[in-house]
Amino acid sequence: MRLVIALPYxxxxxxxxxxxxxxxxxxxxxxxxxxVPPIDxxxxxxxxxxxxxxxxxxxxxxxxxRIAATSTFVTLLLGYPMAYAIARARPSVRPxxxxxxxLPFWTSFLIRVYAWMGLxxxxxxxxxxxxxxxxxxDPGTILGTEWAIHLGIxxxxxxxxxxxLYASLEKLDTSLLEAAADLGASPIVAFxxxxxxxxxxxxxxxxxxVLIPAVGEFVIPDLLGGTNTLMIGKVxxxxxxxxxxxxxxxxxxxxxxxxxxxxxxxxxxxxxxNLERQ
Amino acid sequence: xxxxxxxTYTVLAxxxxxxxxxxxxxxxxxxxxxxxxxxxxxxxxxxxSALFANEAMLSAAWLSLRIALVSATVAAVIGLAAGYAxxxxxxxFGRTLFGSLVIAPMVMPEVVMGISMLLLFVGADxxxxxxxxxxxxxxxxxITFSIAFVAVxxxxxxxxxxxxxxxxxxxxGATPWTTFRTITLxxxxxxxxxxxxxxxxxxxxxxxxxxxxAGAQSETLPMRVYSSVRLGVDPQINALAxxxxxxxxxxxxxxxxxxxxxx
Numbered sequence: 001m002r003l004v005i006a007l008p009y010x011x012x013x014x015x016x017x018x019x020x021x022x023x024x025x026x027x028x029x030x031x032x033x034x035x036v037p038p039i040d041x042x043x044x045x046x047x048x049x050x051x052x053x054x055x056x057x058x059x060x061x062x063x064x065x066r067i068a069a070t071s072t073f074v075t076l077l078l079g080y081p082m083a084y085a086i087a088r089a090r091p092s093v094r095p096x097x098x099x100x101x102x103l104p105f106w107t108s109f110l111i112r113v114y115a116w117m118g119l120x121x122x123x124x125x126x127x128x129x130x131x132x133x134x135x136x137x138d139p140g141t142i143l144g145t146e147w148a149i150h151l152g153i154x155x156x157x158x159x160x161x162x163x164x165l166y167a168s169l170e171k172l173d174t175s176l177l178e179a180a181a182d183l184g185a186s187p188i189v190a191f192x193x194x195x196x197x198x199x200x201x202x203x204x205x206x207x208x209x210v211l212i213p214a215v216g217e218f219v220i221p222d223l224l225g226g227t228n229t230l231m232i233g234k235v236x237x238x239x240x241x242x243x244x245x246x247x248x249x250x251x252x253x254x255x256x257x258x259x260x261x262x263x264x265x266x267x268x269x270x271x272x273x274n275l276e277r278q
Numbered sequence: 279x280x281x282x283x284x285x286t287y288t289v290l291a292x293x294x295x296x297x298x299x300x301x302x303x304x305x306x307x308x309x310x311x312x313x314x315x316x317x318x319x320x321x322x323x324x325x326x327s328a329l330f331a332n333e334a335m336l337s338a339a340w341l342s343l344r345i346a347l348v349s350a351t352v353a354a355v356i357g358l359a360a361g362y363a364x365x366x367x368x369x370x371f372g373r374t375l376f377g378s379l380v381i382a383p384m385v386m387p388e389v390v391m392g393i394s395m396l397l398l399f400v401g402a403d404x405x406x407x408x409x410x411x412x413x414x415x416x417x418x419x420x421i422t423f424s425i426a427f428v429a430v431x432x433x434x435x436x437x438x439x440x441x442x443x444x445x446x447x448x449x450x451g452a453t454p455w456t457t458f459r460t461i462t463l464x465x466x467x468x469x470x471x472x473x474x475x476x477x478x479x480x481x482x483x484x485x486x487x488x489x490x491x492a493g494a495q496s497e498t499l500p501m502r503v504y505s506s507v508r509l510g511v512d513p514q515i516n517a518l519a520x521x522x523x524x525x526x527x528x529x530x531x532x533x534x535x536x537x538x539x540x541x
Contacts, residue, residue, distance in 0.1 A: 216389050222508075
């Protein structure tokens with residue numbers, strides 16, 4: 001029994017917890033391009049000061065939060081009716097409908113983002129369609145703008161929103177809705193007072209599952225966004241791979257972690273509560 | 279048709295069109311004669327032949343497959359242990375920390391995990407001259423984030439089923455290990471199986487973590503695809519995408535069949 005606990009414990013402590021201690025230590029160091037690895041250890045706040053005073057980094061922080069928040073909201077608006085429709089479908093077709101939501105998640109993330117590159121390019125499929133049907137004579141280019149990033153996030157993370165929403169909507173007691181209707185509530189009032197509050201755990205879980213990875217997203221802004229759009233995940237990547245500034249990249253990682261520690265803790269608490277309820 | 283049914287159909291039609299239309303177009307354009315994604319120039323399988331003659335792509339795919347096999351298998355074992363501990367051991371030292379450690383990799387931004395694991399490997403290499411970055415470091419990274427997914431599936435399955443069978447076996451004198459082997463494991467095998475598949479898929483698909491820990495010598499399939507699509511649309515990637523979608527569909531159907539059989 002001890003081994004059963006010790007094996008995952010030791011593994012995760014070594015390869016998950018310990019590395020964070022290293023990141024923290026190196027975030028206070030300075031960049032030294034001549035050393036191997038390019039780090040001088042030390043106790044300097046230089047990296048953190050830079051992150052919170054330089055306009056470029058501030059713009060990246062705010063941009064990430066704004067883009068992640070609006071995309072999460074749009075994903076919720078799109079995912080809620082879908083989850084609701086699946087939960088209200090005939091029980092025999094529900095597994096099939098759910099599987100169809102999960103399938104894109106099993107295909108490659110990179111490929112799903114790539115799919116939008118061909119769609120959104122200046123003479124891509126979408127613009128050809130718009131020109132061909134005469135809907136828009138001169139559509140601008142979506143690829144390379146913030147619109148494309150939003151679209152990419154909504155598309156890539158939609159399954160993460162639908163699944164927890166479905167889980168909470170499926171458990172919904174329909175007799176409560178009938179009771180509300182009997183007591184004279186209109187469908188909208190019944191939805192707002194019965195369905196929505198009951199599905200709140202699903203809403204919270206779904207939004208966190210989209211918001212947390214979206215804030216640190218790299219692939220979507222890199223492939224769909226333009227050079228003007230700054231997101232913090234891409235900043236970290238560029239500091240590390242292009243500028244080889246490991247200490248600054250580590251400081252970005254620490255700040256990102258502090259920013260997300262609240263949402264992550266909330267998600268963990270909710271997971272634990274869910275399991276206890278079972 | 280009632281108003282409600284019409285609402286349901288409209289929502290589902292729109293939602294699934296949004297999910298599948300981009301994928302369908304990627305598949306369609308893998309058979310396009312022209313290199314340009316904008317022009318349909320007739321049916322051709324030349325991008326498919328080019329893909330199967332692309333040595334760099336093939337060796338990257340082979341490396342990815344081997345890493346996925348190893349990391350999914352190790353993650354299934356460790357994840358099974360973690361899920362079992364969380365579901366069946368109510369009290370042990372540092373249980374709260376343990377629970378957080380198991381779930382946290384699911385929601386940790388990948389860039390953060392990537393840089394932290396790389397620093398660990400570089401540090402270890404400086405001090406003890408090991409490990410060299412490549413197959414081993416990529417596998418370790420993939421195992422670390424896959425454990426969570428196996429553990430959650432196993433834990434949910436264990437929380438679901440009747441403990442009286444396990445208790446009966448123990449009452450009849452079976453050791454905990456025998457009970458686990460003959461009662462618990464067969465009951466949760468489907469969960470471990472779908473956890474393994476999930477870990478396998480996640481490993482095959484991972485780009486960010488891999489890019490950090492891979493070193494200069496190794497290139498996995500997502501790394502190869504990424505460096506190719508950065509330069510723009512490439513019909514060979516469309517052909518590859520088609521293969522991935524077909525395999526994913528088969529894996530999902532197989533996994534659904536596994537779960538269905540248990541029920």
